[in-house]
Each structure stands twice: as structure tokens, then as C-alpha cells.
Amino acid sequence: MEEKLKIKLSIADRVYPLTIDPKQEEGLRKAAKNIEALAKKFEQNYAVRDKQDVLAMCALQFASKIEQGGIDSSESSKAAFERLKALDDLVHSKLGE
Numbered sequence: 001m002e003e004k005l006k007i008k009l010s011i012a013d014r015v016y017p018l019t020i021d022p023k024q025e026e027g028l029r030k031a032a033k034n035i036e037a038l039a040k041k042f043e044q045n046y047a048v049r050d051k052q053d054v055l056a057m058c059a060l061q062f063a064s065k066i067e068q069g070g071i072d073s074s075e076s077s078k079a080a081f082e083r084l085k086a087l088d089d090l091v092h093s094k095l096g097e
């Protein structure tokens with residue numbers, strides 16, 4: 001069993017100590033960096049009253065990307081299934097002749 005790693009991430013001017021698996025470190029650090037960059041962008045471009053508003057906007061942005069990715073993937077899978085079914089029907093019709 002791998003030893004746990006203790007790290008500190010800074011998000012919205014707060015430090016969050018975490019105990020994680022070492023394989024999670026890179027992803028968590030990248031995520032914190034992306035949140036910080038997006039929060040800074042929102043603070044510069046919009047009149048926000050506090051950090052909670054900025055973090056809520058960040059959460060919405062990231063969650064919507066995940067949801068849209070799932071929708072796009074589902075639509076792509078459905079289209080691929082329909083193409084495969086059409087190809088299967090074509091093969092069966094040619095073999096049946």
C-alpha cells in the first residue's frame with residue numbers, strides 16, 4: 001500500500017491541507033491552478049462581491065463542461081450505433097441475396 005502524501009493547495013486565498021495518494025497529486029495541483037486562473041478571470045471581467053460568488057461561477061463552468069462532454073459523448077455513441085446498425089443491415093441484405 002502506498003504511503004499517503006500531505007499537500008497544501010491554495011484556492012481563493014485559502015490554503016487547504018490534503019492527505020492524498022501520490023498518484024492524485026498532479027491532477028489536484030492542475031485542478032487548483034485551473035480554478036485559480038478562472039477565478040482571476042471572473043474577478044477581472046465581472047463585478048463580483050465576494051470569493052463565494054467567484055467560486056460558484058467556477059464550479060458552474062467546470063460542471064457544465066463535464067455535463068456537456070457527457071451529452072456530446074452520448075450523442076456520438078448513439079450516432080455510431082445507428083451507423084453500425086445500418087452497416088449490419090446492409091451486410092445481412094447482401095448475404096441474403
